[in-house]
Amino acid sequence: MKFVAYVDPGRWLLPSRGVLKMTDDALLDQVRQMREQGRSPKQIAKELGLRPAAVASLVRQVAILQQSHDNPADRVLLGCWISPGWSVGLGLDETPPTWAALDPLGTAKSRLAGLANVLIVRQERASRVTACGFLVDVYCLGVKDAVGPLPMGSSAIEQFGRKFFSAFDDPPVSVPLELAQAVVHGAAAYARTLGFEPHPDFDAAAPYLGAPAAPSPIRFGREGKPFYISGPYDKPRNVHDTLETTVGAGNYDYMVHI
Structure with a gap:
C-alpha cells in the first residue's frame, strides 16, 4: 500500500507595499487556506502584515467555523x-x-x-x-x-x-x-x-x-x-435468540467456535 500526501499548490500573492484591504469573510477565508497549506500563525501574520494577536484571533475563528460546518x-x-x-x-x-x-x-x-x-x-x-x-x-x-x-x-x-x-x-x-x-x-x-x-x-x-x-x-x-460465525467477543446465545426472532428457525446458518 503506497501513500502519497496531497499538498494544495495554491498560494496567495500579496502586495509588497501598502495595506491589504478586504472584507472580514475574505480575510477569514485567506487565513483558512493558509492554515490548510501548513502555515503557522506567525508565518501568516508576517505574510499578511498583521499583528500576531490579530492572526491568533482569526485562527481561532477559522477553527470554530470548521468544527461547525466542515463535512469530513x-x-x-x-x-x-x-x-x-x-x-x-x-x-x-x-x-x-x-x-x-x-x-x-x-x-x-x-x-x-x-x-x-x-x-x-x-x-x-x-x-x-x-x-x-x-x-x-x-x-x-x-x-x-x-x-x-x-x-x-x-x-x-x-x-x-x-x-x-x-x-x-x-x-x-x-x-x-x-x-x-x-x-x-x-x-x-x-x-x-x-x-x-x-x-x-x-x-x-x-x-x-x-x-x-x-x-x-x-x-x-x-x-x-x-x-453467523461466532467471534471471540460475541455472545452467541444472544445472537442465536435474535435470529430466531427476526428470521426464524431454518432461515439462517451458524457456526460457533468451541
Missing part, C-alpha cells in the same frame, strides 16, 4: 482500501462489473470469509491526515468494530495500514470510495434487518466514509442467507 466527507480522499476476500459468498450481480474484478480472492476459500476490513484516509492539512477503519461482518452482524477518526502524520499511514490489515495473509486492495461505502453501509443496513446495530464507535467514523448516493447493490449474507 468533503475532505480530500487520499486512499481507500479493503481486505482481499471481502466478496466471497456475496451477490454482486447488480454491482458495477469492475467490483468483482477488484477482489483477487473472490472465488477462493478463505479462513476469514465473511469479514472485511475497510480503511479510508483523508487529508487534514499539508502533513496531517485522518484515518478511519471498519471491521465488517458481511454475512450477519454488520459493523462489528470501528476505529477513528485517528489524526496522524502522513508518514505514519503505511505502518498503521500494515497493522490494521495484519490478520489477512494477502495485502489490502485499493478500491473506489463507492465500493467501500456499499460494503460498510450496506452491511450495516442488512444487519439492522436481522436485529443488530453497528458498533457504538461507528457513528464517529462514518462521517469520514460518507454516505452512498443509493442503497447498496450488494446482496449480503452467505449466498443470500444470514450466516
Whole structure:
C-alpha cells in the first residue's frame, strides 16, 4: 500500500507595499487556506502584515467555523482500501462489473470469509491526515468494530495500514470510495434487518466514509442467507435468540467456535 500526501499548490500573492484591504469573510477565508497549506500563525501574520494577536484571533475563528460546518466527507480522499476476500459468498450481480474484478480472492476459500476490513484516509492539512477503519461482518452482524477518526502524520499511514490489515495473509486492495461505502453501509443496513446495530464507535467514523448516493447493490449474507460465525467477543446465545426472532428457525446458518 503506497501513500502519497496531497499538498494544495495554491498560494496567495500579496502586495509588497501598502495595506491589504478586504472584507472580514475574505480575510477569514485567506487565513483558512493558509492554515490548510501548513502555515503557522506567525508565518501568516508576517505574510499578511498583521499583528500576531490579530492572526491568533482569526485562527481561532477559522477553527470554530470548521468544527461547525466542515463535512469530513468533503475532505480530500487520499486512499481507500479493503481486505482481499471481502466478496466471497456475496451477490454482486447488480454491482458495477469492475467490483468483482477488484477482489483477487473472490472465488477462493478463505479462513476469514465473511469479514472485511475497510480503511479510508483523508487529508487534514499539508502533513496531517485522518484515518478511519471498519471491521465488517458481511454475512450477519454488520459493523462489528470501528476505529477513528485517528489524526496522524502522513508518514505514519503505511505502518498503521500494515497493522490494521495484519490478520489477512494477502495485502489490502485499493478500491473506489463507492465500493467501500456499499460494503460498510450496506452491511450495516442488512444487519439492522436481522436485529443488530453497528458498533457504538461507528457513528464517529462514518462521517469520514460518507454516505452512498443509493442503497447498496450488494446482496449480503452467505449466498443470500444470514450466516453467523461466532467471534471471540460475541455472545452467541444472544445472537442465536435474535435470529430466531427476526428470521426464524431454518432461515439462517451458524457456526460457533468451541
